[in-house]
Each structure stands twice: as C-alpha cells, then as structure tokens.
Amino acid sequence: MTDQRALTTIFSPKGKPSARILRWILRMQQYDFKVQHMKGSDNPADILSRQPLPFDAQISLEEKLAEGFINYVVANGIPKAMALRNSRRIGEGSDYKSSRRRHRQE
Template structure:
C-alpha cells in the first residue's frame, strides 16, 4: 500500500483489497463463481450505490466482469483473516542491497 492508499477510508481499503485480489487472480476467477467473505458490511451496499466517488465507481466497473457475491461475517467468526489483517511487517520498507555476481563459472571452464 502506498502513501496515498494509506489515507483511504476503511471502506475504500476493504474495496481496494478486493480489487487487488481479483486483479491478481484474474485468470482463475474470470469464469468461476466466487464468494468474498468480509467483516465490513458496507462493501455489500457499495455495488448498488450510484453516487459514490469516482475511484469506487471505477473499481465497481472493474469487478463487474466477475461473478461473485459478498457475504458478511463477523470478525469473531473470521479468525484467520482477522489475525492476518492485524499483523505488522517490520521489514516492509527496508531494502537490503545485494551484490550481483557477474562471473559465470559454467561459461568459463577453460580459464
């Protein structure tokens, strides 16, 4: 998530997660029925909303090509997702440069 996306509302972040997942698994989900389990009930009503922000409308248009339904689950019933959503990654913004090995031992057998 970049800096701009970090400032999204909770509803927008939930929708972004759905858009990201469907975008990454597009080839698996395009011709199959899918179920999105969420503890954020507002997502269910976003798909029927006509006066949403342009960003949300664009995401809704992207998701219309998929056959899926949104099912609400309470956070208490959804242990795995609830736990994973609260994990923090301490290495998220740390870059460890690695040295590039420019010698190719298999290509220089006679040397």
C-alpha cells in the first residue's frame, strides 16, 4: 500500500518510466508484489517514522565536552587547500618530475 499514486502508474503496464526508474523496476521484478494506492488520510503512518525521538535535556558535562572536542577535530583537522602556485613550486623540486625528465631525455 502506498499513498503515492505515481507508483501505481509507473508499475502499471501502461506506464512509461524513465531509464533510471526502469532499471529499478527490472531489479524489483524478482520479487512478487502488487502496488496499490490508498489515500494518505486512510493510510495510518508507521509510528516509528512519524513519532519524534524523545529529547533528553540532561546531557552531562563530559558528553558536552566530548562533542565539542569531536566537532573541533572535524572542523579543524582537515588541512586547507594549497594555492596552485605553491603546488607548482613544490612540484618543481620533486623527485618525480626530475625522474620523468631523465626518462624523456634518454
């Protein structure tokens, strides 16, 4: 049962889905299923997907500090990108480029 009427059209013999959707349909053909439409007001929602998670307002100081440390490491642990001119300058003195030049000359 679905509240998406488009799915019933896509899976019907008259449907003309895009190539991407058609690939999914071909993958799903190994399963025995039938798509039926049911109005959203008549279709009770899954409680686990609709009910909000309970908020625990009592977070310990240790947990707050640990989260702050993790956020700091994630935000600052990734090196900033080098400027293009710096990477060229570094590359000029590298062993890789000098070995390529030697092989070309031989």
